[in-house]
Amino acid sequence: MPRNLRHLRLLVAVAELKSVTLAAEKWHVSQPAVTQALNKLEFRAGGALFERSRTGLFPTSRGETLLRRVVSAFALLDPIAKSISPRLLTSLTYPQLQALVAVSENENFSLAARQLGLAQPTVHRAVTQIEREAARSLFERTAFGIIPTRLCQSFARAARLAIYEFDQADAELAELDGGEAGSLVIGAMPLSRSVLLPSALARFRQCYRDMAVRVVDGPYQGLLGDLRRGSIDFLVGALRDPAPIGDIVQIPLFEDRLALLSRPDHPLAMRQTVSVEDLLAYPWVVPHQGTPTRDKFEAIFSAPGSRAPSRLIESGSLLLIRGLLLESDHLGCISHVQARTECDRGLLRQLPWETDAYIRPIGLTYRTGWRPTRPQQKMVDLLTESSRKASSITTCPSEHLETEEAM
Numbered sequence: 001m002p003r004n005l006r007h008l009r010l011l012v013a014v015a016e017l018k019s020v021t022l023a024a025e026k027w028h029v030s031q032p033a034v035t036q037a038l039n040k041l042e043f044r045a046g047g048a049l050f051e052r053s054r055t056g057l058f059p060t061s062r063g064e065t066l067l068r069r070v071v072s073a074f075a076l077l078d079p080i081a082k083s084i085s086p087r088l089l090t091s092l093t094y095p096q097l098q099a100l101v102a103v104s105e106n107e108n109f110s111l112a113a114r115q116l117g118l119a120q121p122t123v124h125r126a127v128t129q130i131e132r133e134a135a136r137s138l139f140e141r142t143a144f145g146i147i148p149t150r151l152c153q154s155f156a157r158a159a160r161l162a163i164y165e166f167d168q169a170d171a172e173l174a175e176l177d178g179g180e181a182g183s184l185v186i187g188a189m190p191l192s193r194s195v196l197l198p199s200a201l202a203r204f205r206q207c208y209r210d211m212a213v214r215v216v217d218g219p220y221q222g223l224l225g226d227l228r229r230g231s232i233d234f235l236v237g238a239l240r241d242p243a244p245i246g247d248i249v250q251i252p253l254f255e256d257r258l259a260l261l262s263r264p265d266h267p268l269a270m271r272q273t274v275s276v277e278d279l280l281a282y283p284w285v286v287p288h289q290g291t292p293t294r295d296k297f298e299a300i301f302s303a304p305g306s307r308a309p310s311r312l313i314e315s316g317s318l319l320l321i322r323g324l325l326l327e328s329d330h331l332g333c334i335s336h337v338q339a340r341t342e343c344d345r346g347l348l349r350q351l352p353w354e355t356d357a358y359i360r361p362i363g364l365t366y367r368t369g370w371r372p373t374r375p376q377q378k379m380v381d382l383l384t385e386s387s388r389k390a391s392s393i394t395t396c397p398s399e400h401l402e403t404e405e406a407m
Contacts, residue, residue, distance in 0.1 A: 002044040003094035007037040018056030069169035073162040080158045085134045097159045099126035104148045104156035164230035171373045183212040187223035189237025190316045191335045200382040235365040238292040252363040253387035258355040259339030261332040261348045269349040283311035296358040297333045
């Protein structure tokens, strides 16, 4: 898709006013300039964007596809741009947007230029042009580099989300011609990486053989920040209660509960019952502070007069937890869904401790107003199907669990 912002604004004006003449008047350009802009857009977009009739110009299906994304992009970008300087609505270019985002993220012109594959003076000039139109500095120059102002941070975030909408337009236009474009970027928390994503991604690849897919893992706060900036399409994993911020949507898929684990020959693994004091007698490996699983784990020891375990190793890595439990007397706390696979393989043993009261919702998190492309929606549907299987694991009969725990 062409990324000429002036041409795209003319596209929106023609759709709204149904007239080339009126669009030209609105943006103070000549009628031939509007016609030329539409011709260039149609050539790059792969087909006609408007149907011409006696009553005006009306978007084709291809035009509607492009317009939905372009309108969304400008709805994100224009309020903050106008608040900085109304002149930016006509002067701002797509390369300037890219430069602003890159410099804001890297806090360094050289690193931003390397990221964009441009010369450093080119990036510096693009940002300077925005600042000149804004009649203010958007970055604070310090001895350690440049730091975006709060206003600049808001502008860069809006710019990044607008770029995301343009990228979505590329993917949807390619679909109209039977091709694949764009990418799928998933933020994955521990449970989803081992349980939900493998089967869903395998089935997704059968439908979309060439689409680029990237799975990003990391701390929740980092994933959430990338989601809100438009670097990630959606998150899969434990939901937060309450939601950490108001511009995201959380969709539950199923409920999971805790599992307290040990190696198969651990002293507690042979018991029919264990007490809180038994649990406190051993060191633990548990998820990081602030995660839903950690909160549920700490609730076990929240009774009056009880004390929290003190010998803790914090990690969300299932490989590390498994290895540490097998090599020592450590106990572990992870998702029941993840634990079931380890127990079925005979690698770990679930302790006889009732955890049905310690439930956490597992689901999807995405930005408010997010409109997935068809491949993205397909992945969401596949994850929803995979969650039904995971849900059946979490609600397995209690007799089965008792038999397993008594082994």
